[in-house]
Amino acid sequence: MTGAAKELAWSLIPAYALGATEPDEARLVEQMLANDAEAARELARYQDLSKALLFSTPVATPPPALEARLRAAISAPMAATAVSAAALAARPPANPSPAPAPTHALSKPRHWPRWVAAAAGLAAVLAGGWMIRELAVTRDQQAALAAQVTILQEQQESLTTQLATRDELLASVVAKSGEHYVMEPTVADSAAIAQVAWLEDSSLAVLRATNFPPLAEDYVYQLWLIKDDERVNGGTFQVDSAGCATVIFRPDQSLEEFDGMGITPEPSGGSPGPTAPAVVRAQL
């Protein structure tokens, strides 16, 4: 391929990617592509642009009747639809006196002024090159953000697992070493139960709740420590789908100084005092 032919073929790459070349122009581009990796890369960039053009359309909503017609056509026998399609094809043109197609231009692909190709190529190159860069930058940013989100999600999962493991270990240690209190259900047919293990030396308590009834989304369970008929907030928690929870808390005073404990359902964020009957309760 001569230098001039290659130059022409190169200038046709944007139009080729858009499917806007004549057959002999397309052959010229394809000849170059067969032996020129750089040209192939250039074409790939413009093909990305062509793909993006498919999605650059303003959204128009089809009428609901179209879906109904499509359903009917799918249900209809093939033959009937074929007849309908044939009738459609035989339909007279929407424009009864169309302007003649410029076939003379199509039949003389080599007789057009160079400036037209230059202008067209330049427009496509300028527009295409600029847009491709913009798209590439945006795509790179999207990819970087997606990678960051993935890393953060992995970190969060890892931390959640570590916390759960730590809680389980701590609960296990406290349960084996400290004082134990059992909070019994307040309703006869309830299976809810809560166990509190208390480690005096480290002022650490572990609450294990099991078989607690599920709550509405905007509700939590709240632990109350009772002393002289006064209710002190011990913290809020949620149970899992099985009605279980393990909660570590550090009361301000020794549990032995309280008269009792109870757990009530409360609105999210907790309440200053119990607003519902206790689910479980214990006398200390």
Add this chain to the structure above:
Amino acid sequence: MTLYTQYGNLVFSLAVRVLREPALAEEITQDVFLKLWRQPDRWNPALGQFSSWLLTITRNAAIDRLRRENRQPSLAWDAEAEIDDYTLRTPSAADQVAWFDGQLLRKLLRGLPREQAELIELAFLRAIPTVNWRTAWGCH
């Protein structure tokens, strides 16, 4: 019909863009989905992303109809049209990226001189070979 729910808007929108006539665009949309229903094997992953392939056959079908109806492509470049705040109904992440790219491109096209934007519109959506562009421009 799931495919129609997910891609019907995109197919119809592209057909309207090429044909500039909603009634014809409805026919094209119906034809495209009917053919897909009857020949689901027409697409295979080797052909690339499904949505790109679907929109390509829509574009081709619409251009065929333009030619069959012997219509002159119009140069009604919608430079002033607002970018749609539209949420794709397809669950594919690749479709979401393609849609984002496409809408960004549309925004960028609006920044081009009108004749350049129209040129790209003509070349891509109407498949007018370079040789015909001077006719479309009224050059001799």
